[in-house]
Amino acid sequence: xxxxxxxxxxxxxxxxxxxxxxxxxxxxxxxxxxxxxxxxxxxxxxxxxxxxxxxxxxxxxxxxxxxxxxxxxxxxxxxxxxxxxxxxxxxxxxxxxxxxxxxxxxxxxxxxxxxxxxxxxxxxxxxxxxxxxxxxxxxxxxxxxxxxxxxxxxxxxxxxxxxxxxxxxxxxxxxxxxxxxxxxxxxxxxxxxxxxxxxxxxxxxxxxxxxxxxxxxxxxxxxxxxxxxxxxxxxxxxxxxxxxxx
Amino acid sequence: xxxxxxxxxxxxxxxxxxxxxxxxxxxxxxxxxxxxxxxxxxxxxxxxxxxxxxxxx
Numbered sequence: 001x002x003x004x005x006x007x008x009x010x011x012x013x014x015x016x017x018x019x020x021x022x023x024x025x026x027x028x029x030x031x032x033x034x035x036x037x038x039x040x041x042x043x044x045x046x047x048x049x050x051x052x053x054x055x056x057x058x059x060x061x062x063x064x065x066x067x068x069x070x071x072x073x074x075x076x077x078x079x080x081x082x083x084x085x086x087x088x089x090x091x092x093x094x095x096x097x098x099x100x101x102x103x104x105x106x107x108x109x110x111x112x113x114x115x116x117x118x119x120x121x122x123x124x125x126x127x128x129x130x131x132x133x134x135x136x137x138x139x140x141x142x143x144x145x146x147x148x149x150x151x152x153x154x155x156x157x158x159x160x161x162x163x164x165x166x167x168x169x170x171x172x173x174x175x176x177x178x179x180x181x182x183x184x185x186x187x188x189x190x191x192x193x194x195x196x197x198x199x200x201x202x203x204x205x206x207x208x209x210x211x212x213x214x215x216x217x218x219x220x221x222x223x224x225x226x227x228x229x230x231x232x233x234x235x236x237x238x239x240x241x242x243x244x245x246x
Numbered sequence: 247x248x249x250x251x252x253x254x255x256x257x258x259x260x261x262x263x264x265x266x267x268x269x270x271x272x273x274x275x276x277x278x279x280x281x282x283x284x285x286x287x288x289x290x291x292x293x294x295x296x297x298x299x300x301x302x303x
Contacts (some may be wrong), residue, residue, distance in 0.1 A: 026277075041266070046256060051256045051257075052255040053261060053262065055262050059265055060265070102275075106269060109268055110265040114261065213273065213277070217276055217277055220280040220281055220283070220284040221280050221284075223284050224280075224284050227291045232298075236291065237299070240288060240292050241295045
């Protein structure tokens with residue numbers, strides 16, 4: 001039953017699989033993001049309250065969901081790596097950090113550019129915004145902690161603990177708009193009737209595009225992490241020296 | 247809607263185009279840097295393994 005898991009956890013198999021899957025994630029991601037952008041900027045009419053400024057939210061809310069989702073993947077991979085001492089899980093966790101940080105930075109920046117015309121301010125120490133900023137610090141702290149170790153397996157273990165502890169912030173970001181009286185608007189996707197079908201499709205398409213893009217970038221980043229960990233493995237020799245891999 | 251009106255975004259042009267422009271920039275950077283890191287890591291691993299192979303013989 002667990003053979004697929006063991007197979008996936010083997011570095012040569014994962015390395016090959018990442019190479020095969022990458023284009024299948026990357027090009028659909030580009031197409032989905034282009035369709036969503038066209039839908040959000042051209043096809044969908046302006047919001048009756050927020051006018052054309054609401055178009056920013058297709059980008060902002062999708063990036064925000066990704067910032068939490070990527071952290072979730074990173075924390076789970078770190079926990080698996082720590083508990084079962086699985087090198088490949090640590091490689092996945094390490095690969096997530098820079099992508100997640102980019103999504104978080106984009107969320108904060110686009111939120112700021114939406115907030116200026118809509119709230120009249122670039123920044124507000126609001127629970128949602130503050131907890132999202134903490135999420136950015138978690139990613140940056142994780143990257144900084146990893147780079148402070150020369151030994152990769154020590155970096156894996158120490159940063160995994162940080163990733164797991166920091167995961168506390170993810171539900172705080174998500175529920176901040178419900179728990180506290182926040183200036184930020186409440187959840188839209190999970191509230192019935194909050195958004196109409198003709199306006200929601202570019203958002204869902206954007207989210208699909210971002211998820212595929214994350215998977216595609218992960219395929220490259222995982223292979224970098226595998227190469228770092230398997231420098232002298234014989235399978236690597238066979239794959240990249242004897243038969244030149246692309 | 248005319249093209250000029252589309253570009254104007256109801257007066258929110260700077261915010262809307264600024265957001266989408268920044269998004270594009272970030273995705274290009276994230277995708278490109280990962281690709282470049284992979285190509286470099288592969289080349290350096292190949293060089294090291296080849297050097298090890300030639301020193302053995």
